[in-house]
Amino acid sequence: MDxxxxxxxxxxxxxxxxxxxxLGLTLIFGTLGVVNFAHGALFMIGAFCAVTLQRILNLSFIxxxxxxKDFLGQPLKVKTPYLExxxxxxxxxxxxxxxxxxxxxxxxxxxxxxxxxxxRGLIKHFYSRPHADQILVTFGLAIVLQExxxxxxxxxxxxxxPPDAFKGSVDLGVMMGFDVNxxxxxxxxxxxxxxxxxxxxxxxxxxxxxxxxxxxxxxxxDRETVGLLGIDIDRRFTIMFGLAAAVAGLAGVMYGPLNPxxxxxxxxxxxLSFVVVVVGGMGxxxxxxxxxxxxxxxxxxxxxxxxxxxxxxxxxxxxYLVAIIILLTRPRGLMGRKGVMEE
Amino acid sequence: MSKSNVTRRGVLKTGxxxxxxxxxxxxxxxxxxxxxxxxxTGGTVTLGFNVPQTGPYADEGGDELRAQKLAxxxxxxxxxxxxxxxxxxxxLQGNGILGKKVGFVTGxxxxxxxxxxxxxxxxxxxxxxxxxxxxxxxxxAIAVQGLxxxxxxxxxxxxxxxxxxxxxxxxxxxxxxxxNGYMSGAALAPVLKNAYGADRRAYHLTADYTWGWxxxxxxxxxxxxxxxxxxxxxxxxxxxxxxxAYIAPVxxxxxxxxxxxxxxxxxxxxxxxxxxxxLRDKMVNGKQFEIVVPLYSELMAxxxxxxxxxxxxxxxxxxxxxxxxxxxxVKSFGEKYGRPPSNSAHxxxxxxxxxxxxxxxxxxxxxxxxGEALEGFEFDGMGNGPTLYRADDHQCFKDVxxxxxxxxxxxxxxxxxxxxxxxxxxxxxxxxHPMFAGGSLGECNAG
Numbered sequence: 001m002d003x004x005x006x007x008x009x010x011x012x013x014x015x016x017x018x019x020x021x022x023l024g025l026t027l028i029f030g031t032l033g034v035v036n037f038a039h040g041a042l043f044m045i046g047a048f049c050a051v052t053l054q055r056i057l058n059l060s061f062i063x064x065x066x067x068x069k070d071f072l073g074q075p076l077k078v079k080t081p082y083l084e085x086x087x088x089x090x091x092x093x094x095x096x097x098x099x100x101x102x103x104x105x106x107x108x109x110x111x112x113x114x115x116x117x118x119x120r121g122l123i124k125h126f127y128s129r130p131h132a133d134q135i136l137v138t139f140g141l142a143i144v145l146q147e148x149x150x151x152x153x154x155x156x157x158x159x160x161x162p163p164d165a166f167k168g169s170v171d172l173g174v175m176m177g178f179d180v181n182x183x184x185x186x187x188x189x190x191x192x193x194x195x196x197x198x199x200x201x202x203x204x205x206x207x208x209x210x211x212x213x214x215x216x217x218x219x220x221x222d223r224e225t226v227g228l229l230g231i232d233i234d235r236r237f238t239i240m241f242g243l244a245a246a247v248a249g250l251a252g253v254m255y256g257p258l259n260p261x262x263x264x265x266x267x268x269x270x271x272l273s274f275v276v277v278v279v280g281g282m283g284x285x286x287x288x289x290x291x292x293x294x295x296x297x298x299x300x301x302x303x304x305x306x307x308x309x310x311x312x313x314x315x316x317x318x319x320y321l322v323a324i325i326i327l328l329t330r331p332r333g334l335m336g337r338k339g340v341m342e343e
Numbered sequence: 344m345s346k347s348n349v350t351r352r353g354v355l356k357t358g359x360x361x362x363x364x365x366x367x368x369x370x371x372x373x374x375x376x377x378x379x380x381x382x383x384t385g386g387t388v389t390l391g392f393n394v395p396q397t398g399p400y401a402d403e404g405g406d407e408l409r410a411q412k413l414a415x416x417x418x419x420x421x422x423x424x425x426x427x428x429x430x431x432x433x434x435l436q437g438n439g440i441l442g443k444k445v446g447f448v449t450g451x452x453x454x455x456x457x458x459x460x461x462x463x464x465x466x467x468x469x470x471x472x473x474x475x476x477x478x479x480x481x482x483x484a485i486a487v488q489g490l491x492x493x494x495x496x497x498x499x500x501x502x503x504x505x506x507x508x509x510x511x512x513x514x515x516x517x518x519x520x521x522x523n524g525y526m527s528g529a530a531l532a533p534v535l536k537n538a539y540g541a542d543r544r545a546y547h548l549t550a551d552y553t554w555g556w557x558x559x560x561x562x563x564x565x566x567x568x569x570x571x572x573x574x575x576x577x578x579x580x581x582x583x584x585x586x587x588a589y590i591a592p593v594x595x596x597x598x599x600x601x602x603x604x605x606x607x608x609x610x611x612x613x614x615x616x617x618x619x620x621x622l623r624d625k626m627v628n629g630k631q632f633e634i635v636v637p638l639y640s641e642l643m644a645x646x647x648x649x650x651x652x653x654x655x656x657x658x659x660x661x662x663x664x665x666x667x668x669x670x671x672x673v674k675s676f677g678e679k680y681g682r683p684p685s686n687s688a689h690x691x692x693x694x695x696x697x698x699x700x701x702x703x704x705x706x707x708x709x710x711x712x713x714g715e716a717l718e719g720f721e722f723d724g725m726g727n728g729p730t731l732y733r734a735d736d737h738q739c740f741k742d743v744x745x746x747x748x749x750x751x752x753x754x755x756x757x758x759x760x761x762x763x764x765x766x767x768x769x770x771x772x773x774x775x776h777p778m779f780a781g782g783s784l785g786e787c788n789a790g
Binding site: 006308 | 398399400401402575577578580582584585587588589591592594595596608611612615616619620621624625627642645646647648649650662663673674677678683753754756
């Protein structure tokens, strides 16, 4: 029972990342009709927003410590962050410690700008082109973006730790009446799940309860008619692209403390996120979220020692296996609508 | 009426055979025009440095390349000479190799076996390299070693830690200076017993490929020999990025030690996940829970950040060693590049010098003569103490370092500290040891 709960928690956590990325993918596909293979790169850029802010907050001046030597036997160069010098070690250190939560605010305008520039500068020229062209150009863009990040940040992962207050784990099992250490779960993973839930709810609320969202939904259903009503739907769709980029970016910022960001992390998520979108149903936002969590939980269970011993390699194929079964039984995916991607 | 024996079918047959003959890569037919593959004829000799320049190990490959370039400089008499000043063999004089100026070309392994073979093949066929050196993965090393054997080229392996490289997949043309999984186990087990006691239960997470398998087998055998019990061994896909699903069940498995048979990004992520789950803060079986990372590298330690503090592992070499060879290399490398070298940089640098020295002592670039000069070669002054290149399997035997993540690092390079220098005698094994069985060196191939 405790293993079951533990893997459900893990699955929800993993599914959070899938759901956030798939949500953005679906938003872009549903509004603009573009299959965006650069969406994983947006997740990665978001994570590197946190790395960048961490470096900015850690900008330091150097003093020479004659009492210590470096690897060449020279006096050791000691770095002191300007923030600690200006505000004192405690306040300055606390600001640096909170670099990831602060990076959420830092990343929003950057990701919105990246999304809008990407859409206006490149992707809009491919609206009327076949999906294969869109896939090629966005996949190429993803490679260019990740190589740029690698050039400036290197190939090695870079730690973006959570604030000290959110490090470590909680013994949830004891709270539920299980033995000590039966269900121990990291605090930041629970925060990640809660954060994802809030973002997903906010996106749905935005589309559901605002006039802007209503117009966008109308445009998703019938773009031509909305245009005939004199509404500049293209401008709204551009903003939706920026919003989708911001969602992916925020998912990346918050993911950094779970697994240190590296230039390839977007690609690691991209294929799985596309499977999530297809399983959920192309163009269906609730489908993307549902499939994200569902496949995350399945992947988690398939990675247990019991599963891998019973069926070796199941952890590597389970998502694709389930995708095949779902698409065979429900060709439009879990919540796909008739007519989407069928013409 | 005259009758000809020439038929349409005969012409096609002959043409096909001739075409196929012409199409055979020159590396497999070189012996007909030269004494051996890529025999240098001009005033220069070209070495091939095949390292990951793209992909997840690009930083490690970059460090290897820096060291290889430094070795070429030293061989050509430029710079301060580095380890040439401390190397026990005095055959090299800083005038190239056998009087020929040393040049080099580079290839990108991408840490993929097929890409590594393709780049090595290109270096051998197009650039006429006499030796291939480098790499950051056992899968790549074994693949390139096989290619060099077929082509008649010496392969001086870079970072490869799988027992198989000089075990079941050993080749006469391949030589490994780096240590292996067995040696890590032999060095680590007594230190682990002293640090954590003999009554321990270990849970292994293992990267699902040749290196992971052989390291896990070695560590399990060595720790069980000192009294530890192995609770479980779970294979994790090499492409895994999040290990939470594998780590979550560890705490209630009854284990009190987690052994991470992971390297590079896998290790950084699995260690980060393990620390997140609070494993190191827990008491299990009345003991403090511990994590072990059997194979360390400086870049991995830097990537893992504070998670590495207090975690024990092993290394082939480290820049903090106090011997004269290490000091000379660290000075050369540090002054040129502004950072201390990694242990993968060290092994590539040493391998390049060892190859050049063997050619010089043999008086020939012929790979079989070079191989003979390396086999059974005893040397010192290269940072690892007295070292033997064993003839039976082309594995170097030398001291092994047991390391620990530093608790209070003073700068970005101060991530690990040396716990023990395990003497060579403790990590030696018989050539027919079961963990290395199943292959043979075969015959040297000169092309």
